[in-house]
Amino acid sequence: MVVRCTIRGSLEVNVISLPQHSHSRTGPTWAYLTNVEGWTLIDAGARGALGDLELGMGVLGLKLTDLKRVIITHGHQDHDGNAYDLIKASGAELWAHELYFRFLRYSNNHASLDIESPLHKAMHEIRNSQEEWYRRRSDAAGHAYWQSHIESYASGRNRILDEQLPVHPIRDGEQLGDLRFIYTPGHAIDELCIGLNGTIFTGDHVLPQISPHPTFKQSYPEALRGTIPAEYQESGEHYGLRCYLKSLGKVLAMDRYTTVFPAHRLFNHNRFNIRNLRRAQDIVRHHLRRLDRLMEVIEEGADTPSKAAERLFPPRKLSGGGFFAAVSEVVSHLELLADAGDIAVSEDGRLGTKGTTCYREEIQSITSG
Numbered sequence: 001m002v003v004r005c006t007i008r009g010s011l012e013v014n015v016i017s018l019p020q021h022s023h024s025r026t027g028p029t030w031a032y033l034t035n036v037e038g039w040t041l042i043d044a045g046a047r048g049a050l051g052d053l054e055l056g057m058g059v060l061g062l063k064l065t066d067l068k069r070v071i072i073t074h075g076h077q078d079h080d081g082n083a084y085d086l087i088k089a090s091g092a093e094l095w096a097h098e099l100y101f102r103f104l105r106y107s108n109n110h111a112s113l114d115i116e117s118p119l120h121k122a123m124h125e126i127r128n129s130q131e132e133w134y135r136r137r138s139d140a141a142g143h144a145y146w147q148s149h150i151e152s153y154a155s156g157r158n159r160i161l162d163e164q165l166p167v168h169p170i171r172d173g174e175q176l177g178d179l180r181f182i183y184t185p186g187h188a189i190d191e192l193c194i195g196l197n198g199t200i201f202t203g204d205h206v207l208p209q210i211s212p213h214p215t216f217k218q219s220y221p222e223a224l225r226g227t228i229p230a231e232y233q234e235s236g237e238h239y240g241l242r243c244y245l246k247s248l249g250k251v252l253a254m255d256r257y258t259t260v261f262p263a264h265r266l267f268n269h270n271r272f273n274i275r276n277l278r279r280a281q282d283i284v285r286h287h288l289r290r291l292d293r294l295m296e297v298i299e300e301g302a303d304t305p306s307k308a309a310e311r312l313f314p315p316r317k318l319s320g321g322g323f324f325a326a327v328s329e330v331v332s333h334l335e336l337l338a339d340a341g342d343i344a345v346s347e348d349g350r351l352g353t354k355g356t357t358c359y360r361e362e363i364q365s366i367t368s369g
Contacts, residue, residue, distance in 0.1 A: 001267065002059045007259070008197040009178070011036075015266065016056035018045030020078050026210065026264040029078045032201055033057070037177040038068030041092075042194060042201050043263055047081030047153050050089060067092040069168070073203025073263060074188035075100050077153050084156030087165050094160065097183060098169035099232060100190040102224060104157045112218045118349035119331045119338075120216075122305040126324045184251065186244025187212045193251060199259045200277065205247065208273035209265045211286045213325065214244040216332040241332040242339065242366060245287065248280045249367035256281075284367050287333070291359050294333050298343065303351045305330050336362070 001017040014033040020026075031053065032042040039062065045053060054064055067090045072080045075096070087094050113120045113127075160167070170192065172183035180195040184205045194201040204212045218239045220228060232238060256277045265273055290312070297311040309326040310318065318326055334351065337343040340359040344352045 002056045003267075004060075007199050011178075011197055013196075013199070013261070014060055015261070016053060017267070018043075018049040018052050018056075018082070020046045021048045024078065026078070027268060029263055030261070030266045031056075032261055033060070033062075034196070036179050036196070039066050040176075040179070041067055041070045041086075043073055043079045043203065044070055044082040044086045046078045047085075047149065047156070049082045050085045053082065053086065064090040066090075069093045069095050071170075071192075071194065072096040072100060073194070073201065073205075074191040075103060075157075076188060076204070079203065079263065081153050081156070084159055084165075087160070093166040093168055095168045095170055097181075097190040097192050098171060098229070099238075101161070101167060101169055102228060103189065104161055106221055106224075107154075112221065114217070114219060117217075118345050118347055119305060119334055121349055123216075123324065123328055123331060126306070126327055182250065184247035185238045186214055186240070186247045188215070189238055191247070195254070195258070198255075199261055200251065200254070201261045202251075203263045206251065206260055206275075206277065206280050206283065207262045207264055208260070208275045208279060209268060211283050212244075213329060214241045214287075214332045215239045216241075216328055217335055241287065241336045242362075245284060245363060245366045248284055251277055252280050252284075252367060284363065288360070288363055291333055291337065291363075294330065294337065295342065295353055295357070298351050298353050304349055305334060305351075308334075308351070 001015075003015040005013045005015060007013055011034065016031045016033060017028045018031050019028045029043060029045045029049070031045055034040055057064065057066070064086070070083065070086055070090070070092050072083060072094070074080075080096075083094060086092070113124050115121060115124055170181050172181065174181045178196055182193045182195065184191045184193045187204050191203055191205055193203065193205050206212075216239065217236060220235050225233075237243060254277060258277045260275045260277060260279060262275075267273070293312060294308060297308050300311075302308040302311045305327050309323070309330045312330065313326045334343065334345070337359055338345055340362045342354055342356050342359050344354060346352075
């Protein structure tokens, strides 16, 4: 699908649907093409999407070589999987937040678990059991295919650096013509939102129909700790639910009638989902309800992250890799509750409430800036 929109100032934004060549509940990645200081594409799509992008641009009478720059909203495979192939084919410059380039040689999900953390031990055990299951499963061909896909994606990220492709690291608050870049970590360490003439390209930061998955607290890879710029040295400020909520507060400080151009679910079930930044407030309320419910299930006896996930999520979301995702989301919420002083976490990972709900005031403070 290719859609042409006209925004304030009679500027055209062309929207191109780039399919993910795998099963994904999020649907296709929506890439946005506009002529600001030259033809600029926002998000490259998943690996294997180059042909689809070329067809979409052809509908608009454009070629890949017409691109001057490609902007990546964040380093997850459905957004930058196609980046290396696209930059090589087009000769365009690759733009992304400055931390994106620091993490190119590391897993796009960078999940550095702290095995000293009682909460993280639960995730560590689940991840180990899942890896064992993948090694034992009978679908050897399928496993080999996805392993090859992952290795190919990692290779592309490495080659961006190895081949010294033209890149531009973006800093928070930077502008390019009418494009304004806003650093909004929490779903990813390097997430950017991009404002343009009464609209905002939100990547996965603000989505219709979906509440983006927050990160949990992580530490940086050892090799990066001495090289990351001073303003990013404290990883606790750039990972976790609190970080994500703070970034939602950052966009909520803007005009809430700003139109959202999301990376997923712009069109779903035969209808367009055109939302504005009030959607960010819906997501804040979602997390508040999740925290309320989490406190309830702990009081009802769910005294570990795994037990809490089983109470909070329907069984269909806990199959396969879904169980680790569910537990990691629960942990991100438990970390906020623990920091607020509303729960106690024992050394063996047992959970208990303290009879307070300080997290409510904490969220109000975080999201109001």
